[in-house]
Amino acid sequence: MERCDVRVLIAGGGTGGHLTPVLATAQALRRADPDGEVIVVGRSGGVAERLVTDAGIQLETLDISGVDVSDPRSVARMLVRLPSSTRSARKLLKRMRPDVVVGGGGYVCVPVVAAARLQRTPVVLMEQNAYPGRATRLLARSARVVATSFADTRRHLPHARTVLTGNPIRPEVRALAPAALVSRCTRVFVTGGSQGARRINRAMTGCVHALLMEYPDLQVTHQCGTLDSEHVAAVAHALPPSLRSRYTVEAFFDDIGARMAAADLVVMRAGGSSLAECSALGRPMILVPYPYAGGHQAHNVAPYVAGGAAVAIEDAACTPERLMAEIRAILDDAARWRSMAEASRRLGRPDAADRVVELIEQVAREHATRTA
Template identity: 60%
Template sequence: MRTLIAGGGTGGHLTPVLAMAQELRRADPTGEVLIVGRHGGVAEDLVTAAGFRLETLRISGLDVGNAVSVARFAALLPAAVRAARRIIRDFRADVVIGGAGYVSVPVVLAARSLRIPVALLEQNAIPGRATRLLARRGTLVAAAFAETAVSLPHARVVHTGNPIRAEVLATPLRELGETCERLLVMGGSQGARRINRAVAGCVERLLARHPTLQVTHQTGALDADEIEAVAAGLPAELRRRWTRAPFIQDVGAAIMWSDLVLMRAGGSSVAECSALGRPMILVPYPHAGDHQRFNAAPFVQAGAARVIPDDECDPQRAAAEVEALVDDPDAWRHMAVHSAQLGRRDAAPRVLELMRRLTAPPARIPR
């Protein structure tokens, strides 16, 4: 099977795209996979580093509340659709996956014009604008959240879970101990200033009050110097228990090392943490339609996570939420159990099975 996958507006958007590409390669070593990303986007480095072929299109993001953004997108779209049609023909795609982001729009439109089967991936509970734009009657949408179906009443929505990269799933398992002693702080690949400053403001208190606590902190590049300045002012013994890095390459290993994760509520992040059975303190990103609040909701309702609203994420609240679990091992372990129960480690194979059905020839009716 020759599969073309479009997506990768951000690092988070690219995660399920790469996960599906890996699953396709594993399940069908003789098949071919082509990823189409935005010219100048994050996909250019990450896709080639992962060993997949990449083509790019010139397309911009779309802010429907900004007239300039709408005009730019509309101006670029026709040429992008023509370019996508050429790429699909040259590749001889059997099926197209609209992974995420606005690069999916011209690719999916081109595929439909060529009568190529199309499936959409949606990693958030509330579908993004690209998915809403492309989902029409009968469209197959593989959704990370069961709640997504409510927002796409005319599409065929199947709750598959969010595809997770092979290297994350292959992370050697580490059973949790008796107490919560390892905190992982993440804000996405770019970091999250609100979380960074909250942790920087309370890390001395946490480490001083809890002598066995260790903190690993992905700061993002923009806040790295500010965080290092805070670390420089700590006593040496405390500083040694606060590991800081602008970017964590092996996210699976970092999650598995942890006992508790404090982070945003991106679709891929919560999927990875739950697949590895880790409890979460989530600080949903408050912009982009507040969609992360809806990602967090099922995990909170199931007892796998707690939420700090972004505007309440200060040093005092962050410290209180972490200490509530460090000081209450039973509550913390119950969260871990519920997180593992929600984890979907088979999402990529489930999406692949749906794709195979799309490309299967019609069954013959016996005479």
């Protein structure tokens, strides 16, 4: 099979976290194979509709809802829509005739991978978390290979073939030049993701005044999300002018990758995409894993803490006092801070999208040989 003949359908993006590696992989495929064909399948009305089309990637949508397994009504809605979504996916596969179907995680990929199995189209799965999500666990046996972001994922998928590729990151983040390490840590970036994280927000606002008073050259940039934006803005406004100028607050930054690259230390949750981008930029981290959604972020944290790139704080323990103590410990120890940055850089896999593309092309070639 010639590279220019490869047709790939990528399904995923039920959430923004799942969409980031899906879109990064689609863009990498386009760069590697400009004459090939790439289509992303997302949920009708979901986040993919704007982001994928803005990136110039062809988008198809399915009428499928998310599922909360703790809510019987949510499960019922998903089960009702699944047969229809699978039929729609089969029609799409028959029209496109992809060489490979890629499942990017999340509930959106379930009907598409099910349709691919029925039509004997080879499947590659991508898993961004250390402990695989429900969709990956359900579909792994039917995949030719699962591209993993963490080495530990392999033991949770004993009956599947796995390849450690890393988690694909956005090309605009990969292209960034991270700020050089100077004499010590003076720039802290705090984020709870696009929606914010109340625990992190309240801990940060509870200690920011004391931190700025204690460290006259400290700059704090805080993405707080919309939920707490009024509270965080009020805290910033109440600071004395000399401190307020060193505390930059917004509900959301469009250039979050650049903000991360410019930081000396990042305080955040432990989603797979955020960890992949932060480590690709070689930034030290204080991580507060999200305690819900099966606790998967606690698994994500482990290799970064063990590797010396991060400090972890349990969500319930993330008080202003604890967060200030962890930040202060890094600000006061330049050698430790530089060591954390180097460890983060070693753990980063900025070429993950290219590795996933190579895997997709390998599966396409193997399938073409078998069916020739």
